[in-house]
Amino acid sequence: MEGGFIAMPTDVILWILGGLILISAVMSLALRNLIHCALFLMVCFLGLAGLYLHLNAVFSGLVQALVYVGAVGIILIFAILLTEGGGTETGSHLGSQWRTGIGLAVLLAFALLGAVSNSPQTTQAARHTEEPTVREIGLKLMTDYLLPLQTIGLLLTAAAIGAVVLAMQEPKPRKDETP
Amino acid sequence: MEPLKGLLSTLWKALTDQPDPKAPFLESIPEDYRSLASAVLSVAPILMVFPLLFALTTVLERKGLGRIQNRLGPNRVGPAGFLQFAADGLKTLTKEDVVPRAADRVVHFLAPIALVIPVLLTFAVLPFGRNLAPIDLDAGLLFFFAVSSATELAVFMAGWASRNKYSLLGALRAVAQMVSYEIPLVLAALSVVMITGTLSLSAIAAAQSPTPGSFLAPWYVFTPWGLMGFLLFMIAACAEANRSPFDLPEGESEIIAGYYLEYSGFKFALFFLGEYLGLFASSGLAITLFLGGWNAPFAFMQGWLPSWVWFFAKLATLIAVFIWIRGTLPRVRMDQLMGLAWKFMIPMTLLTLVAAGLWHRLPSAPLRWVACTALLAGAFLVLGRVLMPRTRHGRRVYRYAD
Amino acid sequence: MTFYLALSVLLFCVGLAGVLARRHAIMALIGIELMLNAANINFIAFWRHSSAADDLSGMFWMIFSVAIAAAEAAVGLALVILVFRHRRSVRLDELESLKG
Structure with a gap:
């Protein structure tokens, strides 16, 4: 698996994936058209799924593709169409304090990058190059991680019901309200 | 000649249910290209068989629907209309x-x-x-x-x-x-x-x-x-x-x-x-x-x-x-x-x-x-x-x- | 390892910049999703480089985090739709009725 079937060094694939993820992430936040943003976000998520697959975390990569592209992406697109009609935003698409925001983010990036490059953790070699089988993941999930699993189940149920209740049409809209 | 013999042997093994059908072909080609050839061997049959099945299905579906709706369905191109998919394909391509x-x-x-x-x-x-x-x-x-x-x-x-x-x-x-x-x-x-x-x-x-x-x-x-x-x-x-x-x-x-x-x-x-x-x-x-x-x-x-x-x-x-x-x-x-x-x-x-x-x-x-x-x-x-x-x-x- | 951490930092900051700079509520949610994904990269990277032999906790963190992100997206977008229905706008700087 490592290196793919073409004789391409694994680093090159990593750089390509990383570049794809970052560029599509920037595009997904910089474009004016909301649908374009959502589509670029999907590219970014697929790139991340590819990264996980490349790191031999096959299960995680597939979960990423299934949940983000299949579920989150679709509700995102529905929400965009239900609110703005999917067109380009009118007026400025940037908030009033965008300079402060981007400045803060850049500062944070420099601080964190500095921290990462000085960290002693980073020199450790990769230990887990073999992916765990789905059976192992399932057994662990049902034994050691049973409580988190149940909690997540509860959370997802609550979220699903909550989302339906929130977005439900009011039963009787008043007549004077224009739709 | 060696790769061709390997390919035929691979095909024969795949068609007769023998284990590891790719092996004869992969052994006949240089080491560096084996993983690439293995991928091609997996992909090529899918790309050949299923589009062909699709073409056949479109014809059979139209003929079957025709029969259900009490008409003949496509019957002009080729024997009993079975080459209709080729005509349709050419039409959409051009x-x-x-x-x-x-x-x-x-x-x-x-x-x-x-x-x-x-x-x-x-x-x-x-x-x-x-x-x-x-x-x-x-x-x-x-x-x-x-x-x-x-x-x-x-x-x-x-x-x-x-x-x-x-x-x-x-x-x-x-x-x-x-x-x-x-x-x-x-x-x-x-x-x-x-x-x-x-x-x-x-x-x-x-x-x-x-x-x-x-x-x-x-x-x-x-x-x-x-x-x-x-x-x-x-x-x-x-x-x-x-x-x-x-x-x-x-x-x-x-x-x-x-x-x-x-x-x-x-x-x-x-x-x-x-x-x-x-x-x-x-x-x-x-x-x-x-x-x-x-x-x-x-x-x-x-x-x-x-x-x-x-x-x-x-x-x-x-x-x-x-x-x-x-x-x-x-x-x-x-x-x-x-x-x-x-x-x-x-x-x-x-x-x-x-x-x-x-x-x-x-x-x-x-x-x-x-x-x-x-x-x-x-x-x-x-x-x-x-x-x-x-x-x-x-x-x-x-x-x-x- | 440095590569993954740096990638994660950059992705996080791109998301943060998006949340802070864009006016549209859905764009803020997209930014939050990107930040969560940056955290997921870290989980997977630390799983891969963790010292314990059969330690899968990084992977499980990632899976749980994906589930939470899905729940968060569903509720967040339902809220956006609700706000739009009441106010006819989802610009974050126009939702200021609580301002004194």
Whole structure:
């Protein structure tokens, strides 16, 4: 698996994936058209799924593709169409304090990058190059991680019901309200 | 000469069910190219067989629908009209490719590609024969669903980028329908996963091999929960593929052609191809999960034919059933479609999961048959008859125009 | 390892910049999704480089985080739709009725 079937060094694939993820992430936040943003976000998520697959975390990569592209992406697109009609935003698409925001983010990036490059953790070699089988993941999930699993189940149920209740049409809209 | 001999030997091994069919060809070529050649060997048959099957299916579907509707169907091109697909293909290839002026050109161009690629990827994990799974992935079923969920996005891209009301409506209908029916599809598949304890499709197919000495093969469709799961899976697969009676996204009488209204020429052909390949893929998955994959129905038949013949025979049968359904059932309404998914299919698949658990837990054969059948039949009656809004059918009255 | 951490930092900051700079509520949600994904990269990277032999906790963190992100997206977008229905706008700087 490592290196793919073409004789391409694994680093090159990593750089390509990383570049794809970052560029599509920037595009997904910089474009004016909301649908374009959502589509670029999907590219970014697929790139991340590819990264996980490349790191031999096959299960995680597939979960990423299934949940983000299949579920989150679709509700995102529905929400965009239900609110703005999917067109380009009118007026400025940037908030009033965008300079402060981007400045803060850049500062944070420099601080964190500095921290990462000085960290002693980073020199450790990769230990887990073999992916765990789905059976192992399932057994662990049902034994050691049973409580988190149940909690997540509860959370997802609550979220699903909550989302339906929130977005439900009011039963009787008043007549004077224009739709 | 050596690689050619290797290739022939590989072909022979693949067609006769021998283990590790790729080996002779891979040994005959240089070390550096082996992994690439292995990938090509896995991909090329899929790219050759399934588009050809698609071409044949279009002709057979039109002929079958013609017979159902009391007409002849295509019968001009080639012997008995069987070369109609070549004529159609040439026509779509040479047609002018029209893109609406208002359309979002890039997304409009990418949508058909984004539809066909994931659909083709799903074939990678299907075991077509005893040793014929292109990738024997440990999480094969998860791969199938993860990849096929990307098609929803492609459908949306097509509908939105066309800047056409009908396209957008069709795309929204299609996405809502595919999202709704994906849940019962996955839940129905989960009952099999619960029994076999694996997500690997090859292992699921192998678990349904008949044991020597028995009569009937242990296909999951021969159990109460398996039969119910199979039926629910097929209904959901039919809706996922946007086929009649669930073809609202492209209902001609309402929204012309839905999300691919603004596509012509080769791009339209790609949509058509993607839709049929998706149908083949989900039929293949149903065969693997419930109909024993490449296994013969009876133990004594197991060695009669190569395993892939059984697989494709089952696939052909399922396609014929889909054509039959399309020719027989009228299109449902949007609220009926959603009501069926959320009020009937999802509770029913959840109860199928419960029944599969009961089947696993109860030891004795007669008891678990009775318990599972009673649970599922009761649930079917309650959900399908009592809770569903019923229309009182009076005596049918025929009215003619004066 | 440095590569993954740096990638994660950059992705996080892109998301943060998006949340802070864009006016549209849905864009803020997209930014939050990107930040969560940056955290997921870290989980997977630390799983791969963790010293314990059969320690899968990084992977499980990632899986749980994906589930939480899905729940968050569903509720968040339902809220956006609700706000739009009441106010006819989802610009974050126009939702200021609580301002004194």
